[in-house]
Amino acid sequence: MEVKTTKNKALWLVLGIILALAVLAGLYYGVRAIVNASKESSNPTSISTSDPTVNTTVGAQPSENGNTTEPITSENAGTPSKTESPEITAVRAKKVYTEDNLSADDPSQDETIATCGDYTVNSRDAQVFFAMQYYGFMNNYGDWAIYFGLDASQPLSEQLSTVSDLSWEQYFLMAGMDDFHNYAALATRAKSEGYTMEAGEEAQLSEVRDGLMERFAEAGYDSADSYVQANFGTSVRYEDYVRYLELYFYAMSYQNSLYRAINPEDSELESYFDEHPDFFVGIGKDQTNVNVRHILISVDVAEDAPQADVKEAKDAAKAKAEALLAEYRQNPTEEHFAELARANTEDPGSQENGGLYEDVYPGQMVEEFNDWCFDEARKPGDTDIVETSFGYHIMYFVQKTDDFYWKVKALEEIRSDRMFDVIEELTTAYPMTTFYEKAVLVPLPKQYTN
Numbered sequence: 001m002e003v004k005t006t007k008n009k010a011l012w013l014v015l016g017i018i019l020a021l022a023v024l025a026g027l028y029y030g031v032r033a034i035v036n037a038s039k040e041s042s043n044p045t046s047i048s049t050s051d052p053t054v055n056t057t058v059g060a061q062p063s064e065n066g067n068t069t070e071p072i073t074s075e076n077a078g079t080p081s082k083t084e085s086p087e088i089t090a091v092r093a094k095k096v097y098t099e100d101n102l103s104a105d106d107p108s109q110d111e112t113i114a115t116c117g118d119y120t121v122n123s124r125d126a127q128v129f130f131a132m133q134y135y136g137f138m139n140n141y142g143d144w145a146i147y148f149g150l151d152a153s154q155p156l157s158e159q160l161s162t163v164s165d166l167s168w169e170q171y172f173l174m175a176g177m178d179d180f181h182n183y184a185a186l187a188t189r190a191k192s193e194g195y196t197m198e199a200g201e202e203a204q205l206s207e208v209r210d211g212l213m214e215r216f217a218e219a220g221y222d223s224a225d226s227y228v229q230a231n232f233g234t235s236v237r238y239e240d241y242v243r244y245l246e247l248y249f250y251a252m253s254y255q256n257s258l259y260r261a262i263n264p265e266d267s268e269l270e271s272y273f274d275e276h277p278d279f280f281v282g283i284g285k286d287q288t289n290v291n292v293r294h295i296l297i298s299v300d301v302a303e304d305a306p307q308a309d310v311k312e313a314k315d316a317a318k319a320k321a322e323a324l325l326a327e328y329r330q331n332p333t334e335e336h337f338a339e340l341a342r343a344n345t346e347d348p349g350s351q352e353n354g355g356l357y358e359d360v361y362p363g364q365m366v367e368e369f370n371d372w373c374f375d376e377a378r379k380p381g382d383t384d385i386v387e388t389s390f391g392y393h394i395m396y397f398v399q400k401t402d403d404f405y406w407k408v409k410a411l412e413e414i415r416s417d418r419m420f421d422v423i424e425e426l427t428t429a430y431p432m433t434t435f436y437e438k439a440v441l442v443p444l445p446k447q448y449t450n
Contacts, residue, residue, distance in 0.1 A: 088164050091174040093436035096157045098169060102442050104225070104237045111438040116181050117188025117430040119247065123440045124240045129176030130441055131232045132244075137172070173441070177434060183251035185426040190254035197253040205249040209242050233442040258422055262415045269410040279413060283406050287362060290373050291398035293337055293355040296347040297321045298391040321385050321392040328383065328394070337383075337396045346391070355396070361405040369393060 109123045138145060138152065145152065148162055156169035163171055216227035224238035273280055297320050301313035324344055328337050338354025345351050362374055368388045372395055382397040
């Protein structure tokens, strides 16, 4: 039992790195497959979860019968409608893609199932894209997935997704190939321009790629291949996963360079602010960002600890925070506060720079932290102790900055809008050809579907 727990943690650590990085891609086209699939359907209305912690919408509404978990049959799947998109029609080539007991050496895995620009994928590659779509969805929604009609304990091929009566298996495969299309189009254009990744990005790629090779034995596996297969299924080899990583990092590096190159004039930012009031509710043009330092003292107690233990831990953390604040006030300078932060804070994100966070914008930090920073009476040198869910923060207000939050938000929105256009232009310039009828998937590892 202990070995299994260790393995699962190690595997999720590897996946977590990529899932976290994939969030960046999602800002621009992470839901592009859903949008494309829905825009020609008869009911393109989005649905959203009722979970207040989920701030997103996904896909088209379920079919009229409202039962998104009924088994797929010859009557309700595999038959294209008159209005559906070409992507959906193509993925209906097979009703069930998954086959049991296939190894990485099975000849079916070498068949080309999609091409775009300079890149080609076979079924092993598609398995990685497919798995990343599934894991990304479950990472975002977890227990809420059932409200989208996805029961992780049942075969994905036997449940209807929220898009045009495709099974979840068909949908995740289609969405994975849409990601391949995006990455391949970006990478093909990047190569044509002689683009090279920055040194830091190359180092990040190497860290993820080489980490697998360095950690498989530590995680309890006899090879990097078996380590990867425990994540993605029996058909995927280490070299297949590395190929995915190299394409993903290169495409994202190029995309980020395009994103940073979008720098509209202040007049355009102003026009965007005026023309999109719904995006800037509660954000005034006079609201600047702030620089602030803090020292975090965490409340060290187990989640299920008795209330008496919780109170004791909180009292101890608060007493330590009060003692540090008193020590600071004996020499009330920013430099002294920074020294105390480096020596005492339990926030690894700001420890090295003396507890400093720069250009903090409204709503970026947890509520109590945010409210203290953006109090209208706040002035440089103000200090206090603020309690949040993270513990006790000894606060030091540095100053308001010259950056206005509305400009930061307007810039982000304009960049995102233009990147959608860029991706659309690239995927049109480098179309994808699919051969779904040749695709063969393998079951996802049980440890992620139970």
